[in-house]
Amino acid sequence: METLLNRYRNITVLLLVIFAQLVLIAVQVRNDQDVRMVRVWSITAITPLARVLEAIRGGASGFFQNYILMHDARADNRRLQGELDRLKMENQFLKTEISTADRAKALVAFQQHTQSRTMAARVIAAGAGANSKVVFLDRGSGSGVEKGMAVVTPDGIVGKVIAAYPTASEVMLVTDPEFAAGVVSQKNHVVGTLKGQGQSACKVDYVPSEEKVEVGENFYTSGDDRIFPKGFPVGVVRVVRPGSPYQEVLVEPTGLQHGVEAVLIVLEGVHQAIPEVPPANAPVYLGTPPPPAPGEQPIQPTGLVGTDADRLLQKYRQIGAAENHKFGEGGPGAKPPDFNIKVPPPAAGEPATSQSPAAEPASGRAGERANSPSAAAEKKAAPVAGDVHRTPKPANPVAPSPARPLAGSVPPGQSPPQ
Amino acid sequence: MTEYGDRYLVGNQREQVSRFRARVMLAVPLAAILFQVYVPRFLEFLGYLELPLLVTIYFALMRRSQIGGLFIGAFIGLAQDSLSIKQPLGMFGIVKTLVGYFAASVGLRIDVEHSVIRFLLTFFFYFFHQFLYWVLARGLLGRQIPFEIQLTLVLGLLNAVVGVTLFHFLDKLREPA
Numbered sequence: 001m002e003t004l005l006n007r008y009r010n011i012t013v014l015l016l017v018i019f020a021q022l023v024l025i026a027v028q029v030r031n032d033q034d035v036r037m038v039r040v041w042s043i044t045a046i047t048p049l050a051r052v053l054e055a056i057r058g059g060a061s062g063f064f065q066n067y068i069l070m071h072d073a074r075a076d077n078r079r080l081q082g083e084l085d086r087l088k089m090e091n092q093f094l095k096t097e098i099s100t101a102d103r104a105k106a107l108v109a110f111q112q113h114t115q116s117r118t119m120a121a122r123v124i125a126a127g128a129g130a131n132s133k134v135v136f137l138d139r140g141s142g143s144g145v146e147k148g149m150a151v152v153t154p155d156g157i158v159g160k161v162i163a164a165y166p167t168a169s170e171v172m173l174v175t176d177p178e179f180a181a182g183v184v185s186q187k188n189h190v191v192g193t194l195k196g197q198g199q200s201a202c203k204v205d206y207v208p209s210e211e212k213v214e215v216g217e218n219f220y221t222s223g224d225d226r227i228f229p230k231g232f233p234v235g236v237v238r239v240v241r242p243g244s245p246y247q248e249v250l251v252e253p254t255g256l257q258h259g260v261e262a263v264l265i266v267l268e269g270v271h272q273a274i275p276e277v278p279p280a281n282a283p284v285y286l287g288t289p290p291p292p293a294p295g296e297q298p299i300q301p302t303g304l305v306g307t308d309a310d311r312l313l314q315k316y317r318q319i320g321a322a323e324n325h326k327f328g329e330g331g332p333g334a335k336p337p338d339f340n341i342k343v344p345p346p347a348a349g350e351p352a353t354s355q356s357p358a359a360e361p362a363s364g365r366a367g368e369r370a371n372s373p374s375a376a377a378e379k380k381a382a383p384v385a386g387d388v389h390r391t392p393k394p395a396n397p398v399a400p401s402p403a404r405p406l407a408g409s410v411p412p413g414q415s416p417p418q
Numbered sequence: 419m420t421e422y423g424d425r426y427l428v429g430n431q432r433e434q435v436s437r438f439r440a441r442v443m444l445a446v447p448l449a450a451i452l453f454q455v456y457v458p459r460f461l462e463f464l465g466y467l468e469l470p471l472l473v474t475i476y477f478a479l480m481r482r483s484q485i486g487g488l489f490i491g492a493f494i495g496l497a498q499d500s501l502s503i504k505q506p507l508g509m510f511g512i513v514k515t516l517v518g519y520f521a522a523s524v525g526l527r528i529d530v531e532h533s534v535i536r537f538l539l540t541f542f543f544y545f546f547h548q549f550l551y552w553v554l555a556r557g558l559l560g561r562q563i564p565f566e567i568q569l570t571l572v573l574g575l576l577n578a579v580v581g582v583t584l585f586h587f588l589d590k591l592r593e594p595a
Contacts, residue, residue, distance in 0.1 A: 009485070010484040010485055010488075010519075013485050013488065014484070014485075014488050014515065014516075014519050017488055017489070017492050017515050018512050018515055018516070021492065021495075021496070021507075021508035021511040021512045021515065022508065022512065022558075024506075024507045024508040024511070025506045025507065025508035025509060025512075025558055025559075026558075028506040028507055028508075029506045029558070029559060031560065032560075037558065037559075
């Protein structure tokens, strides 16, 4: 140290003297803002250095912090990715469980509903062949399964048992080329033979060309094969091609649409009826209106009329009420009511006409049976106001049949008598 | 300049180092400063003479000591600052410190007894003095003063002429070897 100072003694002294004088200047001089130059110089000298140091510190700190954060982010990313994968698998598992539970529930419901004696079984394996349409069930001869038994699901037939082992059984699916079953169409009861093709669709053979089979129509088992009881759903017609002497009908089996997991083995089959095709304009059931709450007035029909016939009918009723005439009473030759008297129009908000007590129940339930077939049949059987046109007295055009009150034949909301 | 170089040069020119009495070392600079601050009040054109600078150059050259030269320059400069109104202490001090240091450094290496050398050195250090003062005034004080090169060069020549004469006179004040 001493050698160093001796070596640079002159320049050191020079720098010290100059520095001392610089300090002297700095202490004396003030700048335009009346700040001593020593402060200005100090700040000017220090701040760039501090800025550089801060930049270095911030950069280093940011670098390490970002690095650490990135490191953590990568770790978090890996952890979250793993958690996402786990949740995906769990979600898929739960979906499968829900689907399985739904199928099991449907299977139990079907098992309780059907008249045939069945036994639930699960598919435990599939056939080893590439084009194999064979599955193995977890029920075998030990459970009472025998060769030739039908295997179904609530959606449709699945196949038939071709081998029964002590603890398992082998089932040929409906799509197997060697599979065959008697089927009948739902609409026109066209009989054919369902055969597998090794594909997803099956073929219905021996359907004469003159028979009518529609696309979208359902086929059911006919019971002719002594394997499948009659009335089990088979599939939906997808393709119909004309041919001679038999037309080509392709059916998509409904029993295999959602995969095969849980099935029913038909131990003792009972034939059941093939459900009828629902009519296009099937009646809609309308429930009874809710009872009025305490203190609430029941809803009365307003008696609003729309057509001229309605107004004429209303007018005749008012005339009859004014003259104390009951339509339908009185034999031939009796005095008819005077239809020329003036009747004041009903007040607003009042019912247009008073209905007879006998008509009340009928009018109250008429709405719920408006579209039902029984209501239509009843309407046919009951005489209506239109029947008065066939009476021998043209002066009494609204004379109803004595078997049914006039008011009851015109329920609110229904077309008035013609 | 390293210590080894200084010792080598000093050893070779030890016999050329001029020595002055202490009262001369004090009186001459004071006289130069008094002349600088007093005479121009009556003879304004003499204000262009930088006698303190010339004295600094002379003692630094002749003493051939860098530390001695810088202290002489610092002393004369601070004294000049202290007698100058509106001049912060240190401005002339810094400038003359550097001039004394570099003048002594030059005096260690060349023969400064020759008049032409003295003339050139005086001219150069006057220009260096003026330029350094201008730089410090702008840099440290923020004063926007102009630097007139031609005037500075002319005044440098004038001061060099006066300096050669002054140096010849001051040589008489040296102690005999």
